[in-house]
Amino acid sequence: MTELLKPVYLEDKLKQVRGDGHLQYRSRSLPTWCPGCGYFSVAEGVAAALNRLEVALKDAVIVSGIGCASRFPFFMDTYGLHTLHGRTLPVATGVKVANEKLTVIAVGGDGDAFAIGGGHIPHAARRNVDITYMVFDNGVYGLTKGQTSPTSVQGFVTPSTPYESHDQPLNPLMMLLSYGAGWVGQAYAGRPHHLADMIVEAIAHRGFSYLHILSPCVTFDKTEMTYSNLDVRVRDLPPDHDPADRMAAMEQAARTAAPALGLFFSETRPTLGDGFADVAARATGRPAGKTKAARKK
Numbered sequence: 001m002t003e004l005l006k007p008v009y010l011e012d013k014l015k016q017v018r019g020d021g022h023l024q025y026r027s028r029s030l031p032t033w034c035p036g037c038g039y040f041s042v043a044e045g046v047a048a049a050l051n052r053l054e055v056a057l058k059d060a061v062i063v064s065g066i067g068c069a070s071r072f073p074f075f076m077d078t079y080g081l082h083t084l085h086g087r088t089l090p091v092a093t094g095v096k097v098a099n100e101k102l103t104v105i106a107v108g109g110d111g112d113a114f115a116i117g118g119g120h121i122p123h124a125a126r127r128n129v130d131i132t133y134m135v136f137d138n139g140v141y142g143l144t145k146g147q148t149s150p151t152s153v154q155g156f157v158t159p160s161t162p163y164e165s166h167d168q169p170l171n172p173l174m175m176l177l178s179y180g181a182g183w184v185g186q187a188y189a190g191r192p193h194h195l196a197d198m199i200v201e202a203i204a205h206r207g208f209s210y211l212h213i214l215s216p217c218v219t220f221d222k223t224e225m226t227y228s229n230l231d232v233r234v235r236d237l238p239p240d241h242d243p244a245d246r247m248a249a250m251e252q253a254a255r256t257a258a259p260a261l262g263l264f265f266s267e268t269r270p271t272l273g274d275g276f277a278d279v280a281a282r283a284t285g286r287p288a289g290k291t292k293a294a295r296k297k
């Protein structure tokens with residue numbers, strides 16, 4: 001049984017909602033997602049994570065592309081940018097480069113990320129842009145009414161594949177690990193407390209963090225990435241998994257029939273901003289970190 005299906009009593013829920021401080025991160029716009037969509041867990045997870053990390057609203061920016069997932073910034077009270085389809089990462093990179101102090105979170109669906117936006121991911125990962133990228137993977141194009149996406153399973157019947165999808169799905173975790181991402185994790189919308197913990201870790205990581213979130217589209221997928229299927233398929237990473245071992249992480253990522261939840265890989269190395277500070281220091285003869293913007297503060 002998912003955590004979502006446990007009984008919730010109204011009185012307790014109201015006390016919790018009033019007292020936990022998460023509401024300050026939610027905007028006045030109620031989410032337009034379908035009832036039961038996994039994205040509700042992500043919205044609660046991001047609010048919980050920002051609250052736990054004590055990130056002020058003025059210091060957080062959520063950047064998205066186009067899709068149901070990409071409507072995310074409207075529902076949060078942080079700064080937000082709803083950009084072009086697939087162009088989330090270049091915009092998020094620009095925001096971070098313009099102001100290193102901001103907490104920048106890029107979000108989008110599997111189509112926005114790995115179809116039209118797929119060319120940007122390796123570069124954000126290898127350059128170690130200090131942002132968090134969360135992809136909400138439902139294995140379909142939800143906004144445009146359920147066509148196959150790059151992560152759709154073979155055999156999936158949709159309006160764009162009425163005779164089944166014959167394409168092999170991408171393995172996003174394997175891709176991110178091989179692109180050199182410094183932090184790679186996976187969570188599931190059906191385990192919202194674990195999801196919130198993973199979002200906290202991802203945002204707290206210094207460098208490019210990639211969180212893959214399995215998130216059912218209850219409207220356009222009744223057969224594949226459903227809660228009932230994922231509930232029995234997901235597993236925890238083995239307790240002896242070493243997140244410093246990239247090859248071990250790849251071995252776990254290769255086991256797609258039983259997706260593992262948790263931290264696959266983590267390493268700390270200089271970020272894109274560190275590199276820019278070094279260039280500025282060499283070019284100006286001033287010590288690293290003393291850029292014009294830093295000197296003004």
Ligand SMILES: Cc1ncc(C[n+]2csc(CCOP(=O)(O)OP(=O)(O)O)c2C)c(N)n1
Pocket residue numbers: 066067068069070085108109110111112113116138140141142143144149
């Ligand atoms: C340049 C461009 N091409 C295609 C589209 C149509 N389009 C809008 S959202 C989308 C994909 C949405 O799927 P995904 O990113 O997985 O997000 P979801 O809706 O499932 O959350 C597509 C193809 C578009 N808006 N712009």
Ligand code: SF4
Pocket residue numbers: 032033034036037038039068069138142143216217218219220
């Ligand atoms: S269409 Fe699917 S992805 Fe979009 S809001 Fe509805 S359930 Fe969520």
